[in-house]
Amino acid sequence: MPSTTAYGSMAIGEEPKPQAWSCASAFKFTLVTGFVATLLVLLEMQFGGIVGVVLLALLAVVCVLAFVAFCFAARPFSSSLVLVPFVAIKLQVKVVSILAAYAGRGFKPTFPEWTLVYELTITMMRYTFVEYGHLVGDENAPLLRSPFRMHGEFILKSNSRKHNTIPEKLQANGMDHMWLRDPEKKEHRVVVIHFHGGGYVVSDLLQDVELANQTHTMLQQILKDKYKLDVSVDVFLPNYRMAPEHLYPTAVNDCFDMYQYVLKHENIAPDHVIFSGDSAGAEMSLSNCIRLRDAKTPELQPLAVLAYSPLVDFSETGGDEKTPYCLLAASFADTCLATYLRSVTEPEVLFNVSPINHSLLNLPPVFLQWGSLERFYEQGLRFKAKADAEGVTNMELDVLHNFAHDPVMFPTAISPAAEKAIRHGCEFAAKQAARVLGGKVGSA
Structure with a gap:
């Protein structure tokens, strides 16, 4: 049934309605395939056998490079190096099947809100987590951290230039962390501390460079345009130790310690964090x-909490049959949690x-966001219902219809919902910041 939030009306509890493979779609696919084949034949007739040789050579090079790339991607999902080529082949076959299904739907994604790139990403992640989640969530977890870090390192400088922030490394508590500093040092500022995800076992703080920079830009812009407040916004990406090397409660304690570090060393009040x-x-x-x-x-x-997915x-992460379009498969999610909580007896x-087992009263204002297709969506609704029943009035729920787990994790080039999802969070944060800063900061 429809439900209204601060961000408009959305459907809650509706069954997903994927695009069907119709006869018309199949006919379009046949036409396009026929057109490409005809074009190649005409080129061959016009220019002779040299075209065929060149095309075959180019195809061979592309195939080799693609296979090498898939082998690199397959390593975290293989129990030994010997199996890497076989896993790579399975991944390639899966990609082809996704593209074939996309073409069969008339070159439309499964849901109208999706794009082909998002569908490829989500479906491939789910496939690997279904097939190999038991490995990635435990013994192979460290192998799936470096790709996230490499991605973040690759975009760090260019993305920071785009959003006018200054990356600044920090070493504290025996780990490396990252600041994205506002170059304009105003008298007053807001600090956003963003803790990365990854099931307590994978990912890296640099995975969220784009999310952090967008948060800087959007929050600053909303404060200036809507609330006439000119405030510096710094974003801090703290590191924390992960399982299986470090079990519960190491990660949550590391996050707590870095919050204390920021308060101590940044000369900033909690109600500005x-x-x-x-x-x-x-x-x-x-x-x-x-x-x-x-x-x-x-x-x-802190001033507020932005909780994305x-x-x-x-105790309840849901089964695969209830969330067939979520990237988090039970094999991966359950293995991650079992690994993280291995020391809890x-x-x-x-x-x-579990946060849901505690009273939700007397917490800072909380922004909650889930995708309607994700594994944690149903427990998210129960969490918000519990808060409402307790009389909590400073908690808001935002649902991204027809999106899977954690849309903000992906670059905007992959996730069509990322920018909107982050903006919703920043609108909530700006409202809370304006409440505190309104009488302290001059108009822009």
Whole structure:
């Protein structure tokens, strides 16, 4: 049924309606294939056998390069180096099947909100997590961290120039972290601390460089345009130790310690700090606010929390049959959680790991966002319903219809919902910041 949030009306609880493979779609696919084949034949007739030789040579080079790339991608999903080529072949076959299905639908994605690139990404991630999630979520986890870091390192300078931020490395608590600094040092500023996701076992803080820079730009722009506030916005990407090398509660404690570090070394008040996190990082943002509340230190609570696709109930992650279009397959999600919680043996401790098992009163303003197709969506609705039942009035829910888990994790070139999803979070954060800064900062 429809539900209204601060960002408009959206459908909640509706069954997904994928695009069907119709006769018309198949006919279009046949026409396009026939056109390409005819064009190649005409070129061959016009220029002779040399065209065929050149085309075959180019095709061979492309195939070799593609296979090498797939072998590189297949390593984290292989239990040994010997199996890498075979896994690479399976991945290539899967890509071809996705493209064939796309063509068969008349070159339309499964859902109208998707693009081909997003569908390829989501479907391939789900496939690898279904087939090899038991490896990636445990023993092969370290192998799936470097690609995320490499991506972040590759775009760091160019993306920071685009958003007018200055990358600044920090070494603290035995780890490397990253600041994305606002070059304009104003008297007042807001700091966003973003904790990356990855199921507590994979990913890297640099994976979220684009998300962090967009947050800087959007939050600053909304504060200036809507609230007439001219404020510096710095974004901090902290590191934390992950499983299987470091088990619960290492990661959440590392996040808490880096928040304390920022307060101590950046000369900034807690009510000028915004927690942000996606997936596992979002859960740890919520858990640390609960920790501060239970420690009776309300003065240390951050200004607000932006929780993108958080896991809030560790006891119920859902089955694959309920979420066939989510990138998080049960094999991967369950293995990650089992690995992360391997040291937890007492039922009471396990119960308290889940944010949903705590009171949600007296927390900072919280922005919650899930995709309607994702594994954590149903528990997200239960989390918000619990908050409403307790009388919580400073929590907002945003649902991205027909999107899978964690749309903000992907670059905007991949996820068509990323920019909108981040903007919704920044609108919420700006509203909270304006409430605190309104009487302190002059008009733009």
